[in-house]
Amino acid sequence: MSRPPLTPLGPGGEFDRLRAVFARLGERVSGVGDDAALVEVDGAPLAFSCDLVIEGTHFRRDWLTPEEIGWRACAAALSDLAAMAAQPLGVLAAVGVPAGSEGAFLEDLMEGVARAAAYAGASVWGGDLVQAPIVTVDVTVVGRADRPVRRRGARAGDRVWVTGALGAPAAAVAAWDAGHQPHPGVRTRFARPVPRIAEAAWLRDHGATAMLDVSDGLVGDAGHLAAASGVAVMIEAERVPVHGGVGGDSRPHVLTSSRSGEDAAGAADAAERRIVLALRGGEEYELLVALPTSFGESDARAFVRAFDLPLTCVGAIAEGTGVSVVRAGKPWDIGGGFSHFSIT
């Protein structure tokens, strides 16, 4: 087995804790720091990752169907393989459910796990089932990573691109928290995220120098990329693609014919809130990727044709450290990043 050195992580409470833990474990840890651990097993370059989701921390049971809980948990784990351009092979799902949920609820949940695995070309290799007071799903994924794209290869001068359109998962949670049903398209982005497996392989084959999936928010994950690559990431806020269903607040967006100054200010506030959701919202499971300048708009159009999915240049890599967000040509401090420890 190869034991690559640890990859530096960007800021973030959860990552600080994991970093402290892995630092204490020292040489007993290998391959950790990217989205998935890379380990050579008997000559086969494999990638491993696990993703634990817990009712109340990551979702509420009245937000999702059992099948969606399973799909989402599995898709989130598979997205860690996509982030490295690895090809999924198998998944293991450990599930805890309350007494009385072992029948149809459990079967539907596992059906969701199996569908997400099948979507990504992976088999279900096993599982565990225990009783738990709250729904608990840990999905471990195994993939083949012949030519992995890591977080650490970005170079000054590269440009930074993102797949899809952002902000919807955070908008869905905001709507539920406010007592509303989210816009259906927004809800789907939360309930059935799509691991970008084939997209990641395409981006690797077109020169990606560094990549990860957007799970901690665009700015947060840009921070991980910056830290791992030893570069600075500059994001232009106006370029960030915002999902069309994302309103400026958590209420259903009501259009009026009024054009008063207050409404204009309100519209500006709403526009800003939309961008902030797209910059900070986590659990997108889209890809954030650094590509050399030789990758241009015509290449991006080829991506869109191949996958029917946007690919948008949102910024650039420079020498330095950290992430800066620029809006209307000026630095913009949008505050801290998304943390899984504070979703509820």
Add this chain to the structure above:
Amino acid sequence: MSRPPLTPLGPGGEFDRLRAVFARLGERVSGVGDDAALVEVDGAPLAFSCDLVIEGTHFRRDWLTPEEIGWRACAAALSDLAAMAAQPLGVLAAVGVPAGSEGAFLEDLMEGVARAAAYAGASVWGGDLVQAPIVTVDVTVVGRADRPVRRRGARAGDRVWVTGALGAPAAAVAAWDAGHQPHPGVRTRFARPVPRIAEAAWLRDHGATAMLDVSDGLVGDAGHLAAASGVAVMIEAERVPVHGGVGGDSRPHVLTSSRSGEDAAGAADAAERRIVLALRGGEEYELLVALPTSFGESDARAFVRAFDLPLTCVGAIAEGTGVSVVRAGKPWDIGGGFSHFSIT
């Protein structure tokens, strides 16, 4: 990837549910039914398993130190690899902890995971950390299974052996439930179970025809072996090795010099309770193994010399189905098996 057919499981509520779930998933499931899933990845014969433990279902936080919680979770998962005579390579640990437990508690827990992994010759390949209302640990293990021993190879005429001495984990739980501290040796068997990795390889090399680890109780796991192999398992209760620290009830055992008839009856009851704990107690993580009759007492003595661990013949394989327990030459119905769904 190879897709071996599903192995039949024995009776048991948890397994009935898992079986129903995997049956519904059909061909999307592969390698499942033994203690670990066997999958050939790029020519490498690998074994995968996961084991989810949850506070309140599998342990209480005042029973164990954080390091013991981590050790025990990892050892339980590694025991699934031992059950197939696989060599552990790596572990992934997904951990959920309450807010406020992310510091020393989490680090100590992961230290326990890493120590159990190192004991078995495996590295830590990654993890996940989330907030959860109760301590939640899922450990996924990956091993190399060049010559796996499955549950399905036992033949009529083989004899059935078990490593170690049984009953202590169940006795520890019974003591805690009754408000006592368990006997230290009994507590250690619950808090720091030892995956029998090297022992399993030795037994494979000495002709083991079927093997699994005792996680659902000796009788319950004998039922899995019987179902998988299409044979009957007969266990002689008097032969079952009972851990020396296991008393006949949950109270500290008090010896008296009285020899009245009542005391003798009480002693008989206590002796019976000790045997029942050894027959039914789960989470032993000892090995239950079928060996041909050519494996004799001198071979068993060689095992004991090699590992300083008992290896005891507890019964035999016959044509038929199911498990029968014999005591004083008569069939003995000791009731249902251990279920993880009913530990608390």
